[in-house]
Each structure stands twice: as C-alpha cells, then as structure tokens.
Amino acid sequence: MDFTENPGNNRGVVLFTALMFVLIMSILGTIACIITANDSTIAVNHEVSRKAFYSAEAGVHFALASIQKNLKANTMTLPETDGAVESLSSCMLPSDPDITDIFFEYLPTGAPVLTRITENEYQFTARGYGTRNADADIRVTFKNRSAFKFGAFGDKGFTAPEFSYFYGYDSTVTLNPGGDDGTNSCDIASNHSVTLSGNTEVHGHIGLGSSETITAVYNPIGNPEPHIYGIGNAVRTVGRVEPDPLGIVGGEYAEKLNSCRIFSDNGIIPVDLILGNGESVTLVGKSGGANYYFTNIELKTGATMNINTLDGPVNLFISGELDGKNGTITHASGDPKKFAIFSDRSEPVSISNSSAFYGVVYTPFADLDIFNGAAFYGAIFAKTIDMKKSGIFYFDIALKDKYLTKDVAMSSWYEVRR
Numbered sequence: 001m002d003f004t005e006n007p008g009n010n011r012g013v014v015l016f017t018a019l020m021f022v023l024i025m026s027i028l029g030t031i032a033c034i035i036t037a038n039d040s041t042i043a044v045n046h047e048v049s050r051k052a053f054y055s056a057e058a059g060v061h062f063a064l065a066s067i068q069k070n071l072k073a074n075t076m077t078l079p080e081t082d083g084a085v086e087s088l089s090s091c092m093l094p095s096d097p098d099i100t101d102i103f104f105e106y107l108p109t110g111a112p113v114l115t116r117i118t119e120n121e122y123q124f125t126a127r128g129y130g131t132r133n134a135d136a137d138i139r140v141t142f143k144n145r146s147a148f149k150f151g152a153f154g155d156k157g158f159t160a161p162e163f164s165y166f167y168g169y170d171s172t173v174t175l176n177p178g179g180d181d182g183t184n185s186c187d188i189a190s191n192h193s194v195t196l197s198g199n200t201e202v203h204g205h206i207g208l209g210s211s212e213t214i215t216a217v218y219n220p221i222g223n224p225e226p227h228i229y230g231i232g233n234a235v236r237t238v239g240r241v242e243p244d245p246l247g248i249v250g251g252e253y254a255e256k257l258n259s260c261r262i263f264s265d266n267g268i269i270p271v272d273l274i275l276g277n278g279e280s281v282t283l284v285g286k287s288g289g290a291n292y293y294f295t296n297i298e299l300k301t302g303a304t305m306n307i308n309t310l311d312g313p314v315n316l317f318i319s320g321e322l323d324g325k326n327g328t329i330t331h332a333s334g335d336p337k338k339f340a341i342f343s344d345r346s347e348p349v350s351i352s353n354s355s356a357f358y359g360v361v362y363t364p365f366a367d368l369d370i371f372n373g374a375a376f377y378g379a380i381f382a383k384t385i386d387m388k389k390s391g392i393f394y395f396d397i398a399l400k401d402k403y404l405t406k407d408v409a410m411s412s413w414y415e416v417r418r
Contacts, residue, residue, distance in 0.1 A: 051101065053136040053415065056128030059093070059104030060140050063126060064408055066091035067114075067142075071406040078144075079116035088112040088124060103129040107137065120144055120401050125416065137416035144404040147245040147362075147381065150189040150207055151395025154385035155243040155364065158190045162197035162222055163390040168204060171377075171396045175334045184230050186395040190216050191241055198222020204395075205230035209241040243383075244364040245405045248344045252406065253362075256291070257317045257344055264293040264317075272296045275303035275327065285312035285338065296320040299327025307331040307359070309338035316340065321347035325371045331358040336378035336396045349382070360399060379403075 070076035070090060079086050088106045106112030107125040114124035125139045151168065152158065160166075168185030169177035180203050188194060189207030193216055196202070206228055208216035218235050220226050228234035246253045264271075265286070271293055275281060277300050283292050289312060297318060299305060304327060307314050318341065329351060331339050339359035343349055349363045352371035359378045361368060368382035373389040379399045387393075 049134050052128045052130035052134040055102050055104045056126045056136045056138040058102050059126030059128060060138050062093055063088060063091045063124060064142060064410060068408045078122060082116055082118055085113040085115050088114055120404060138413055139416050140413040141411050142408050143411050145407040145409050146400040147403040147405050148379045148399050151186040152188045152380040152385055152393060153241060154190045155383050156192045157384045158188060159195045160200055160387045161390050162199045164200045164387060165392045166202045166204060168395045168397055171336055171398045177394055185397050189238060189241060193217050193219060195219040196226040198224055200226035202226065203229045206235040207238040208235065209238050246362060246403060248342055248364060253342060260291040260293040260317045265290040266292055274298045276300050278302040280304040280306060282306040282308055283314050285309040285314040287312045289313040289315055291315045293317045298323045301326045303327035305329045307339050309333045313338040318343045319345050322349040325350040325352045328353050329357060330355060334358050336360060337398060337402055
C-alpha cells in the first residue's frame with residue numbers, strides 16, 4: 001500500500017483556502033469602509049446640526065442682551081397685553097467680517113417678533129443655520145428681573161434686635177397673614193453686613209452680597225442664636241446686589257420723581273410738610289396712582305399721615321428727610337401694593353407706627369430707622385436698615401412682579417423639534 005501524499009492535491013487546497021481568505025477579507029474591508037463612511041456622514045451631520053444649534057443659541061443670548069440694552073435706552077418697550085407682539089428687528093447681529101460661522105434669525109422670518117405670554121413673561125424663537133441646509137430652532141421665555149429679590153435689603157448694613165420675626169406671604173392670597181406660611185420666602189440681605197440678635201427668626205435665607213472690595217458678612221449675636229429656616233444653605237453668597245435697581249437716580253424712577261416735582265397731586269399740601277403735635281394730613285389715591293412730592297416731611301408727637309387708597313395707589317416721592325419717628329403713617333386698606341415711599345437723597349428716613357405699616361420703602365441712598373414695634377407688611381430697600389425695636393416683618397412676594405427692573409433673565413428654553 002502506497003501512503004505517499006500527492007503534492008498536486010495539497011497545492012489545490014492551499015489555493016482554495018487563500019482565495020477564500022482574500023474574499024472574506026475583501027468583504028470585511030468593504031463592510032469596514034461602509035461603516036466608516038456612515039460614521040463619517042453621521043459625524044458630519046451631527047457637526048452641522050450642532051453648529052446650527054449653537055448659532056440659534058447665540059441668537060438667543062444676543063437677543064436678550066439687545067432687549068435689555070434697548071429697554072434701558074428707552075428705544076424699545078415690551079408688549080403690555082397677553083398675545084401682543086413687539087418687533088425684534090433691532091436685535092439682529094450686526095455685519096461683522098470676523099463673524100463667519102454664526103447664522104441666525106428670529107421667527108417669523110418676515111417680521112421677527114417677541115410675544116407676551118402672560119404678565120412679565122415673554123417669548124421668542126431663534127433659528128440657527130449651519131452648512132448642508134441644517135437648521136435648529138430654540139424657543140426661549142424671559143422675564144424682567146424684580147427689584148425686590150429680598151424682602152429687606154440694606155446695601156451698607158442690616159440690623160435687627162432680638163425677638164424679631166421675618167415671614168413671607170402673598171397679598172393676592174390674603175391681606176392678613178398669620179405667621180409662617182411655610183414657603184420660607186422672606187430673604188434678607190446686604191452688600192456689607194447682616195447683624196441679627198438672639199431669638200430672632202428668619203423664615204427664608206440670609207443673602208450676602210459684596211461691594212467692590214469686600215464680601216458681606218453675617219453676624220449672629222446672642223444665645224440662642226437667630227434661627228434661619230431657609231431650605232438648603234441658610235446663609236448664601238449672592239454676589240453684588242445692585243444698590244439702586246429701580247433707578248431712582250439716573251433711571252426710570254428718577255424720571256418719575258422729576259415728573260412728580262412738576263405735576264404732583266399735592267394740591268394745597270406743602271412740599272415742605274411739617275405736622276405739629278396731634279395734626280394730621282390725608283394723601284388720597286387715584287386710578288393709575290396718585291403721586292405726591294415733598295422736599296421734607298416731619299411728623300411731630302402724635303402727628304398722623306393717613307394713606308387713603310380706596311380709589312387707587314399712593315406714591316410718595318421725597319427729596320429730603322422723612323422724620324416720622326414721633327408720628328404715625330396709617331394705611332387702612334392693608335394692601336402693600338398700593339402705597340410706596342421713594343427717596344433719591346441721602347438724608348435719613350425714619351418711621352414709627354403704633355399700628356401696622358403696609359407698603360414699600362425704597363430709599364437706596366438713605367439710612368432707614370424703623371422705630372415701630374407693630375408689624376411691617378411689604379418690602380424695604382435702603383442704604384442701611386436699623387430696626388430699633390423688636391417686631392414682625394412680612395415680605396409681600398406679590399411685590400416682586402409689581403416693581404420690575406429693565407434687566408431681563410431667561411426663565412426657560414427648549415429646542416423645537418420639527
């Protein structure tokens with residue numbers, strides 16, 4: 001028997017195996033090329049889509065900055081009724097040869113507009129473009145920032161004695177709150193220092209702002225220390241707080257004050273108002289708001305300033321001192337949204353009440369002394385705040401939407417899928 005192998009047969013098997021291997025490798029190579037090409041196409045499509053999205057995002061931020069700039073320059077107004085629109089034609093990116101990869105427009109493309117959704121809530125849509133006809137839409141909602149982010153703010157300092165209580169409430173829900181409403185919405189703050197004595201309760205947070213050179217500090221005094229009920233970090237660093245957000249000097253409310261100097265509702269009430277012992281005066285409101293102007297107010301012992309807002313709000317503008325520590329300011333309606341005191345000077349302001357005070361005190365360049373032990377309902381914004389006696393302070397959060405600045409802030413956004 002011959003067991004010698006046939007070399008010719010082995011060469012055939014090797015050749016067949018080699019051909020199969022080449023075929024398999026060719027197929028794998030083709031598949032790899034297809035996968036690579038697909039991945040490359042996906043990557044390119046993703047890249048151009050991202051560029052379109054980033055262009056739309058740039059349009060959103062450019063629009064918000066332009067809107068804020070135009071509002072402060074009084075070259076633009078926001079719609080005043082729900083569903084009303086305002087043109088965005090002044091918020092287009094200017095022609096710049098250095099900007100070659102940002103392409104966007106506002107919708108509708110023919111007449112770009114923003115729309116009022118509800119009170120202090122506005123919306124617009126920006127469409128961004130990329131190469132290969134890629135585009136992306138971002139719809140954004142924004143609001144005007146409130147001047148009263150805090151219930152009580154003293155730029156250069158805030159001081160409260162022991163057994164002081166700070167609560168939040170909403171006057172659109174009730175005009176007669178009863179202590180803590182559970183929202184912990186009464187934040188107090190300063191750009192310099194917050195000093196609270198023992199047994200004080202703050203149902204909110206302590207906000208520590210800053211000046212050009214220092215960061216504000218919190219000084220708790222006494223035992224037991226003040227109790228801060230805000231959720232999370234009770235004491236928070238909030239960055240520099242604008243000391244005059246309503247612009248009582250050089251801004252919107254400066255114009256209101258200057259107008260009030262000429263067209264006040266004082267009537268026979270003198271602008272230099274001094275009420276003697278036991279004397280009284282009544283400031284009557286009207287639809288749209290009555291505006292009273294004074295260069296000085298002094299309430300002597302037992303003197304009373306009555307605020308009557310049955311027919312509308314009362315605004316009291318002062319360019320001088322308000323010495324009310326020996327008298328009383330009464331506001332029978334109990335609605336803080338209907339009474340406000342504004343001062344544009346550094347002369348001190350003092351108030352004292354035997355009954356509750358309802359309203360806003362806005363004196364960003366003046367020291368404010370509060371002598372009353374009765375409850376204070378509303379909001380305070382001053383250079384310094386010094387509460388001389390223990391009392392209860394209720395921050396009316398409804399004031400946040402009443403007193404708005406011309407700064408805008410994005411409240412929500414999303415990419416529109418088409």
